[in-house]
Amino acid sequence: MSHDYVHVDRQGRLVFPAQIAARYGLKPGARLKVxxxxxxxxxxxxxxxxxxVYIEPTTCCNLECSACIRNVWHEPQGKMSEATFGRIxxxxxxxxxxxxxxFGGFGEPLTHPDIFSxxxxxxxxxxxxxxxxxxTLLDKDASQGLLELELDTLWVSVDGSADCGHAGAGxxxxxxxxxxxxxxxxxxxxxxxxxxxxxxLAFVVMAGNAAEFPELLRWALRQRIKKLSVSNLLPxxxxxxxxxxxxxxxxxxDYGAEVELPRLDVDERTLKxxxxxxxxxxxxxxxxxxxQRMRDCCPFAQKGSISVRWDGVVSPCLxxxxxxxxxxxxxxxxIEAYSVGSLDERSLKEIWEDPGYVSLRSRLQEFDFSPCSWxxxxxxxxxxxxxCFGSPAPACGGCLWAQGFIRCP
Numbered sequence: 001m002s003h004d005y006v007h008v009d010r011q012g013r014l015v016f017p018a019q020i021a022a023r024y025g026l027k028p029g030a031r032l033k034v035x036x037x038x039x040x041x042x043x044x045x046x047x048x049x050x051x052x053v054y055i056e057p058t059t060c061c062n063l064e065c066s067a068c069i070r071n072v073w074h075e076p077q078g079k080m081s082e083a084t085f086g087r088i089x090x091x092x093x094x095x096x097x098x099x100x101x102x103f104g105g106f107g108e109p110l111t112h113p114d115i116f117s118x119x120x121x122x123x124x125x126x127x128x129x130x131x132x133x134x135x136t137l138l139d140k141d142a143s144q145g146l147l148e149l150e151l152d153t154l155w156v157s158v159d160g161s162a163d164c165g166h167a168g169a170g171x172x173x174x175x176x177x178x179x180x181x182x183x184x185x186x187x188x189x190x191x192x193x194x195x196x197x198x199x200x201l202a203f204v205v206m207a208g209n210a211a212e213f214p215e216l217l218r219w220a221l222r223q224r225i226k227k228l229s230v231s232n233l234l235p236x237x238x239x240x241x242x243x244x245x246x247x248x249x250x251x252x253x254d255y256g257a258e259v260e261l262p263r264l265d266v267d268e269r270t271l272k273x274x275x276x277x278x279x280x281x282x283x284x285x286x287x288x289x290x291x292q293r294m295r296d297c298c299p300f301a302q303k304g305s306i307s308v309r310w311d312g313v314v315s316p317c318l319x320x321x322x323x324x325x326x327x328x329x330x331x332x333x334x335i336e337a338y339s340v341g342s343l344d345e346r347s348l349k350e351i352w353e354d355p356g357y358v359s360l361r362s363r364l365q366e367f368d369f370s371p372c373s374w375x376x377x378x379x380x381x382x383x384x385x386x387x388c389f390g391s392p393a394p395a396c397g398g399c400l401w402a403q404g405f406i407r408c409p
Contacts, residue, residue: 022097025049025304033365044302047361050095050352051304054318055088056080056105057112058310063134067159067204067243069106072236072325079112084312084343085121091348092125102409103131104155105310106322110137119149128152132202132409135178143185146197154197155229155409156182158216159204179219186223200227202409206243231407234400235327246405249281250329250374257282295373295403298396301364306352312343314351316360318408319401320384320394328398329376334383338394360394369397 006016016026026032030046045051058079059070092098101122103109110133112118122129131146132155146154158178182199189195201220203213213230220228235241259277261284264270277284300307300317307315315321320338327333340360341351351357363369370387372380372395380387380395387395400406 025051044365045304047301047304047358047365049304050099050306050348052100052102052306053088053092053348054102054104054305054307055085055118056107056308056310056321057085057103057109057115057118059105059107059322060111061108061134062111062136063108065159067206067233067236067240069234069236069322069324069326073322075322077107078310080118080310080312082114084310085114085118087312087343088308088348089121089125091343092122092127094347094349098125098127099304100128100130103129104409105307105318107310108134108137110142116145116149119146119151123150130155130409132157135181136174138178138181138185140184143181143188147185147188147192147194151197153200153227154185155200155202157202157204159209182225183223186225198227199223199225200229200409201225202229202231204231204233205245206233206240207245208243210245229407229409232400232405234406236325238327241327241330247329250376250405258285259283260285296367297404298364298367298399298402299407300401301361306340306348308343308348313337313339314341314343314348315339316357316364316394317401319399319406328373328381328400331376331381333381333398336384336393338384363391364396367396367402369395372398373400373403 004017004020006014006020009015020026025046025048027048030048032046033044035042035044059073059075059077060079061068061070092101103115103118109115109131115131119129119131129151130153131151135156135158138156156178158175186199201216203216205213217228220226232246233240233244235244257280259282261274261277264273274284298317300319305317307318307321309315309321313321315338320335323337324335325332326335340357341354343351346354368389369391370380370389372387375381376398378388381398384395384398385393387397389397391397396402401408
C-alpha cells in the first residue's frame with residue numbers, strides 16, 4: 001500500500017502534496033475544521049471547495065414505486081432544457097479542479113432524451129461522472145452507450161422484490177430483469193477489456209425487504225460488484241411508517257458506549273458479539289479513526305456538494321430540491337424546498353460564493369441546530385423553517401440525512 005505524506009515546514013505549517021491540495025480545495029486562506037482522535041487528526045474539507053455537483057435531469061420516471069417521494073409532491077413533472085444544462089457546463093468550466101458530476105435527483109435520468117449527450121459533455125470537461133438509474137431501461141443499447149461514453153460509475157437502485165420495491169408491486173420477474181441487465185453490462189465490459197463504468201448498488205432497506213439483502217450481496221460479489229450503498233427508508237405516508245427500521249434509534253440517539261474491537265473472523269460467535277454491542281446502543285469500532293461521526297453532520301456539506309434542479313434552481317442538498325412531506329417518528333413534517341439561487345439569474349460560481357450561502361455552509365459544518373430528530377417534542381419539528389434555537393431556514397435539526405439514517409451515493 002502506498003501512502004502520501006505531508007510535512008511540517010520551518011514555520012510549523014503543514015505542507016501537502018499538490019495533487020491532494022487541489023483535490024480537497026486546500027488553497028491559501030482556506031479554513032479547515034479538525035476532528036481529533038486519540039492518536040490522529042482528521043481535517044474536514046473546507047466549505048469553500050465545490051467538489052460535487054448533483055444534477056437532476058428530470059423528475060419524470062417510467063416507474064410508480066410506492067415508496068417514492070414523488071407520491072407526495074404537488075408540482076408538475078419536468079425535464080432539464082438544453083439551455084439550463086448549457087449554463088451548468090459554463091459554470092463547471094469556471095471551476096478548477098472540475099467537480100465530480102452526479103446525474104440523479106428524483107426522477108429516472110435515462111428517461112431524458114438528451115442524457116447521453118449530457119454525460120458526453122460533462123466528460124469532455126474532464127469531470128468524473130456518475131449516474132444513478134432504476135435499471136429497468138438499461139438495455140443493450142443503453143449499456144453500450146454508457147460504455148462508449150466512459151461513464152465512471154453507474155449506480156443502480158435495487159430495492160428487492162418485496163411489495164415495496166420497483167413499480168410498487170416489485171415483482172421478482174422485474175428484479176431479475178434489472179439484475180440480468182447488469183450481468184450483460186458486466187459481461188460486455190470484460191469483452192471490451194474496460195474497467196468503467198464501475199457498478200454500484202443502492203439499496204433502501206425496510207421491513208419488507210431486509211431479508212432479501214444477504215442474497216443480493218452474495219449476487220453482487222459473484223458479479224464483481226464491490227460498491228453497495230444502503231439507506232433507510234424516508235417514510236412519506238402513514239403506511240410507510242411501519243416499514244422503517246430505525247424507530248428505537250430515533251427515540252434514543254445517545255449512544256451508550258464505544259466498544260473498540262480487534263480484527264475478527266466472521267462466524268456465528270463473532271456475529272453474536274457484535275449484535276450484543278448493538279443491542280446495548282453502543283457503537284462498535286473496528287479501527288481507530290479520527291472521526292466516525294454518525295450524527296449532527298451534513299453529508300452534502302461534507303462532500304462539498306451543490307444540487308441543481310431540472311429547472312435550474314440550485315439547492316444546498318438533494319433533500320431540499322423539492323417541497324415534500326415525510327414523517328419523523330409519528331409526526332408529519334412539511335419540508336419546504338430551499339433555494340440558494342437560480343442559474344437563470346447567476347452563474348454556478350456566483351451562487352456558490354454568495355455570502356449567504358457561504359454562511360449557511362459554515363452553519364451546516366458546525367451543525368448548531370436544535371436536536372429535533374430525537375427530541376421531537378414541540379411543534380418546530382413539523383417543518384424546516386425554524387427551530388427552538390432560533391435557527392433561520394433551513395432548520396436542519398430534524399434532517400435524517402444529517403443523523404446517518406438516510407444516505408445518498
